[in-house]
Amino acid sequence: MTLHAGDYAEVIGDPISQSKSPSIHRYWLQQLGRVADYKACPVSADDLADYIAERRQDADWAGCNVTMPHKQAVMPLVDTLDGQAESIGAVNTIVPDGDGNLTGFNTDGAGFLEPLRADIAQRHLFRMARVMGTGGAARAIVRALADEGFTIVLSGRDPEKARALLDELDPGREHHVAPLSHFAQPTDFEFDDREGCLDLVVNASPLGMQGQPPLDFDFSHVPPGSIIYDIVTTPMETPFLQAARAKGFRNIDGLSMLIGQAAVAFEKFFGIAPPREENDVELRRMLTR
Template sequence: MTIPYAEVIGDPIAQSKSPKIHGFWLGKLGIEADYRAAHVRPDQLADYLAERRQDPLWRGCNVTMPHKQAVMPHLDRIDSAAGAIGAVNTVLKGVESGLAGTNTDASGFLEPLKADLAETHYYRMARIIGTGGAARAIITALADKGFTLVVAGRDPDKARALLDELAPKGEHHAIHLSHFADPTDFAFDDREGCLDLVINASSLGMQGQPPLAFDWSHAPPGSIAYDIVTAPLDTPFLEGARAKGHRTIDGLSMLIGQAAVAFERFFGAATPREHDAELRALLTS
């Protein structure tokens, strides 16, 4: 390797779309650099970072499961975004400052919601399914945007602990995942002027994982359904939302959004987002 490079690390890592995304942008911009995937097991994490510290060509790495929190003790500093979320998804290498951790998941998640969030609402509510690393970023991001949150997980105590840690100022709610599985006859009030989100922030519905049991009677009229799963891209969760007339946002939106922030930090160039349609076609072919 004789050119600058960045990586994505995780265990497993073969499913990652990040090399295709970053490689696409490098090609469009004509930047002589590389981006690749590295399979790093938990017991290899410390050695991996120690080796990369010594490589002058390494610009940093994106961090996926299960390393987003485990990587933090190995870094020289952690910025406010990652500190607030309590997880790192991007490691940057400075010439003198060592290894710095940041988190681009929150900004990536919010990107397709920018137009909605620019409007004024008298009430915002988000139903969030999942209590993992992605959920941490989403909880933090939405609490900062004035949402009342309902977090559902297999362990409601864990959901409650996340809310107490990440969104202590709001009147938020933690419930068991099964709450959303059965139909409800709840009569929603007028949602005019409200912003309602229903978010799958878990791996449920992903290839090789159990399906997500969600009955759409739990979603107010006009809700936006957002699924962070990328394989398959059009999940049964999103199909069910469309069948009920809800707008949907798929997992590539967050993935591309968070990758764009990291790319600019790795390679010092703005991403060519005018080619997003072409990129999506590449990732789904």
């Protein structure tokens, strides 16, 4: 799709004021000298269908990112689902084709894996991920990890929902579920030799986000050498990551996933890859001021 000066894209959700996406996309547009914009647009569940119908008719609209709580609700409102979005069962990016048709994509999985690519490129005897959360982002993360050969322990308030999600996204594989309360209590479990293994612990829930209670997690559940990953971006330095760093674990913050998924979406919206590499350092500095 060829875009023209004046095009704009958006991020929609409820709430949306905390989103860093406008700052990311506007930074890239400025670096590229593109005359375009990216906005945050609050859209309630009741207004979602009207929003999509209105934007279909807007020739200047280059598409939108979709965040909580609309990633699944928006699916029947688009005309086509990309294979990844269909398999995940959630949409986080919508792009028009110029003829009034909308395609739903999911860039969360690619964004989540971006900071792990060097690790995943290595060979391992075993890969295990403990994932907290069962929402739209968690769906993309579970699908991405399953595709990379991870055995997953999925934890949520409702273990039955977690089991249904695993059975839907990766049927037939030996994954496990646990209530969130399981990881809040200390354990005396002795981990076996983790040499040659890749272990992840991922907070894919809103817990720890500004306005939400913190993730109640006891680090006795974490194997030695694990990577701790928190997708929350506000604040970037969550109590979960602070505790992980204090205990000497390598950690990855939510900006890594946010920037990674935004880069994929940006190219779909504006027809050009965003400037990365050295610009990522300045972008992160700008976002954390």
